[in-house]
Amino acid sequence: MRFSCSPQCLPVLRLPVRYLAMICCTACADNCDASLFRYLKQNEATAVTLAPAYTKDDLLFFKVKDSNSSQSDNIIPFTSSVKADALEIVGYSDSYINLGKDGRYYNWGFVAKGSTDEVFKKLPVAIASQLRKDGDVFIKAEWKPANDSTAPWRAGSNTPSGMPPQPGTVERLLMLESTSNNETLIVCSLQGTVTPDTLKAHRPDLHDKIYDNKVIKQKWEIAVNLVKNYKLKPIFNSNAEMQNILQNDISALKKSKPDRQPAYWQKMTEIQENFLKSVARDEPENEKKLQALMALLMVNMMDVDQLQNTPADESPIITLVRNNIVSVEQLVKLEAGYHYGNALQEKVEALKILEADHDALRSN
Numbered sequence: 001m002r003f004s005c006s007p008q009c010l011p012v013l014r015l016p017v018r019y020l021a022m023i024c025c026t027a028c029a030d031n032c033d034a035s036l037f038r039y040l041k042q043n044e045a046t047a048v049t050l051a052p053a054y055t056k057d058d059l060l061f062f063k064v065k066d067s068n069s070s071q072s073d074n075i076i077p078f079t080s081s082v083k084a085d086a087l088e089i090v091g092y093s094d095s096y097i098n099l100g101k102d103g104r105y106y107n108w109g110f111v112a113k114g115s116t117d118e119v120f121k122k123l124p125v126a127i128a129s130q131l132r133k134d135g136d137v138f139i140k141a142e143w144k145p146a147n148d149s150t151a152p153w154r155a156g157s158n159t160p161s162g163m164p165p166q167p168g169t170v171e172r173l174l175m176l177e178s179t180s181n182n183e184t185l186i187v188c189s190l191q192g193t194v195t196p197d198t199l200k201a202h203r204p205d206l207h208d209k210i211y212d213n214k215v216i217k218q219k220w221e222i223a224v225n226l227v228k229n230y231k232l233k234p235i236f237n238s239n240a241e242m243q244n245i246l247q248n249d250i251s252a253l254k255k256s257k258p259d260r261q262p263a264y265w266q267k268m269t270e271i272q273e274n275f276l277k278s279v280a281r282d283e284p285e286n287e288k289k290l291q292a293l294m295a296l297l298m299v300n301m302m303d304v305d306q307l308q309n310t311p312a313d314e315s316p317i318i319t320l321v322r323n324n325i326v327s328v329e330q331l332v333k334l335e336a337g338y339h340y341g342n343a344l345q346e347k348v349e350a351l352k353i354l355e356a357d358h359d360a361l362r363s364n
Contacts, residue, residue: 032172032188033202037061050078051092054205061205062092068305069095075111075179087122088113093185096206098303100324102164104194106203107175109187116176119184131176134161138176146170146193165192172202215304222307223298227291227316232283232339235276242276264358271350278343290338294320301325 040047041060047053052063066073074095082089091111098104112119120128120138131138142153146168158169165171173189190202200207209215236242249272250265260268294316298307302323310319320326326334 032174032190034059034204036188037205050080050082051076056205056208059204062094064092064094067094067096070097072180077111081113085122087119090183093179093187098301098306098323099164100301101167101326102324103170103192104190106190106194106199106206107185107187108203109185111179112184112186113182114184115182116178116184119176119186127174131174136178140174141171142173143169143171143192146195146198149195149197168193170194170198210303216299219299219302219304219307220295222304222310223295223302226298226307226310226312226314226319227294229313230287230291230294230316232287232290232335234283235279235339242273242280246273246276260358264354267354271347271354274350275343275347278346279340282341282343283339286338286341289341290334291316293334293338297325 037059040053040062041055041058044053044055044060047060047062050062053060054063055061062076064074064076068074075091075093077091078089089110089112093107093109093111095107096105112122114122116136116138120131123131130140132140141157142155143158143165144151144153153172157171158166159171170190170192173191175185175187175189177185177187179185188202190198196207196211199210236245246269250269253268254260254265297320298316302325306323317331320331321328
């Protein structure tokens with residue numbers, strides 16, 4: 001968050017000024033970025049008395065037990081609550097979830113005593129006036145195209161409430177959200193297609209955990225090992241089986257085109273047979289290409305812990321679907337595309353010529 005502690009913040013301080021100023025300035029923040037952690041580092045002596053913390057360069061981060069947990073492990077209670085006027089801050093929250101093609105979700109901020117309505121009423125007017133109620137939460141939303149680092153944040157959301165951000169976009173939110181024990185999260189959130197540059201500007205500690213070169217190398221090693229045993233299912237296993245497929249295909253085509261002459265069917269049979277032989281010939285190479293694509297999807301869209309927790313004998317198809325990287329329908333299309341590869345394009349071109357020749361003979 002970018003801090004600009006306004007004059008109205010200062011009179012509410014009750015306990016050690018440096019830390020309470022941080023709490024108040026967080027509430028008064030304009031943007032959810034790394035400034036919060038820079039301010040914490042500047043007040044390290046006070047911050048570390050409240051909760052376990054770690055530092056990186058000029059930044060300090062409170063350390064929760066498990067940010068990937070959906071339970072209370074993603075919240076660290078403060079050793080003592082901190083009051084800013086009527087607002088009572090009792091802990092820090094840091095959570096993360098990877099939803100595959102629906103995006104990555106990073107949430108961090110403070111835990112306050114009271115319901116969302118109660119906490120909202122206790123916020124400085126400068127912040128409360130920016131929040132709108134959306135169901136059970138209060139929210140300020142911004143969004144922008146994900147791959148344009150120079151694009152300004154635009155007010156509002158690019159997607160309907162309750163839906164993930166549109167592919168290729170990232171949303172930045174300030175939220176009040178209820179938790180258990182009559183407490184409310186005051187959190188910043190990055191959601192959707194969060195690029196390395198955007199993550200680095202907001203959560204540089206997490207950027208290194210996900211995009212460090214050593215991490216990427218480790219992910220590649222795991223992903224390549226997970227896909228190495230994947231095999232394209234052969235469309236036939238013997239020449240006799242191929243001939244049977246060929247005869248069935250030609251028989252079906254003859255029923256749909258009863259007016260074609262024997263010369264046409266002779267050429268059609270040749271085209272179809274060449275197609276089947278080409279598919280069989282190219283299967284090993286196309287299999288390697290599909291393995292490489294699946295590994296790339298895993299590296300780009302899965303995290304190290306997800307890859308490490310994937311059973312070595314699990315089909316990469318199941319892995320990709322289970323982690324919401326692609327749908328079953330998308331994988332079926334991918335397999336078909338790689339299975340037939342260039343052979344299908346060659347067949348299509350040959351069929352165009354055959355039909356053109358047939359039309360020319362009919363016109364004569």
